[in-house]
Amino acid sequence: MLSFAEENYLKAIYHLSVSGQQSVSTNALSEEMKTKPASVSDMIKKLAEKRVISYQKYQGVKISDTGKKEALKVIRKHRLWEVFLVEKLKFKWDEVHDIAEQLEHIKSPLLTSKLDEFLGFPRIDPHGDPIPDENGQFSNAPKYPLSEVDVGKQVVIVGVENSDSEFLKHLDKIHISLGTKIIVNDKNEFDGLMQVELVGNGEVHISSKVAENLLVS
Amino acid sequence: MLSFAEENYLKAIYHLSVSGQQSVSTNALSEEMKTKPASVSDMIKKLAEKRVISYQKYQGVKISDTGKKEALKVIRKHRLWEVFLVEKLKFKWDEVHDIAEQLEHIKSPLLTSKLDEFLGFPRIDPHGDPIPDENGQFSNAPKYPLSEVDVGKQVVIVGVENSDSEFLKHLDKIHISLGTKIIVNDKNEFDGLMQVELVGNGEVHISSKVAENLLVS
């Protein structure tokens, strides 16, 4: 049985493994977890003993198959609860992350599967991220940052790279949400500032900072 | 901000205060919490520092007004989540206690009030216990153990004194649930064994052990 702290570390290791090297450094992990590297060293020893990661001193950690399964269980719960909060309790998409961070640690496989059923077996969460099934399987349709789309192309918003409340509220303000269709009208060479058309809903300017965190397909 | 452990102690102190003396002994608390008296001594010092109880050495503890408010917040969440689990996720009433013990510690007042609204502002939980409102107010209609009802009287089941799964499953087996109307046909002087008629649904025998834990009005 993993503690809350252990689950959070494992989740971070999983995310860093997927989005970067398969080997995760102590420093990267300490930054992700907002703890000191020394604390990470302590924790990874415990996680290695529990066989959810493998680890050789000074060589970073690698998540194991059982570790991946455990991480995906937590991620599944996090995303199901986010769907619940938005679809059923009418939270806005920028309000749900912190609450789901708490709910994801509730331990009851039956609760998770009944929640899944209650929600109609959703496949993506309110930020466009895929929800793993009981076996940890999920569909991973390719997504690209809007910043990489060429001028003239039409794309659909399918996700966000980060779920910070400030970022999401900004998207609301410029009328961008999941499913929004946009056409890139112009992209500035110097600073990456984009002009995009919200199909049938006017034109907006999108900074490179925002464009890098907006995922399209 | 109270920790999970502190919330659990406070809840136990509240329950013991309501159902017994206003002053709660270290031993009673250690039994309720399934910890050693020495651990209780440690904890009540912390709770007294946080002003949620008052405490004089060797004299037991008394819950304060702020303590009562905090306890009722936790109890409110526990009971709302139980309603959610039974009404929305179709759990049986004997399955929800342990899950609600986890969910009751989720910290988000907005979540609690939105859940309350989603559930239609329920006033009692699946075991017949009243749900406090945001201000800690709740209706406390008087309830008596079935064991104290006289022969010939008709009453309605409105609650259970304990929520142990085994007890609740037994009630299911003998077709007793909240709202069931019963008439006491016979009560044995020696062992308290009762014969009761489930109005329009036959007759069952109820041991004193069960009758003491069944609340009626």
Add this chain to the structure above:
DNA sequence: GTGAATTTTTAGGTTTATCTAAAAATAGAT
């Protein structure tokens, strides 16, 4: 390939929540 910079680990300390064993205070019985 050696020395400096960086990363990682170790050593030792803190807080929270528990424990056991022993000491102190209270309560009960005659």
Add this chain to the structure above:
DNA sequence: ATCTATTTTTAGATAAACCTAAAAATTCAC
């Protein structure tokens, strides 16, 4: 009212999850 039994508290330990400071290993630059 005193002596015994019970209750409660204190003292000292442990495990989890963090910290700081210092030591060790690795990496990078030239």
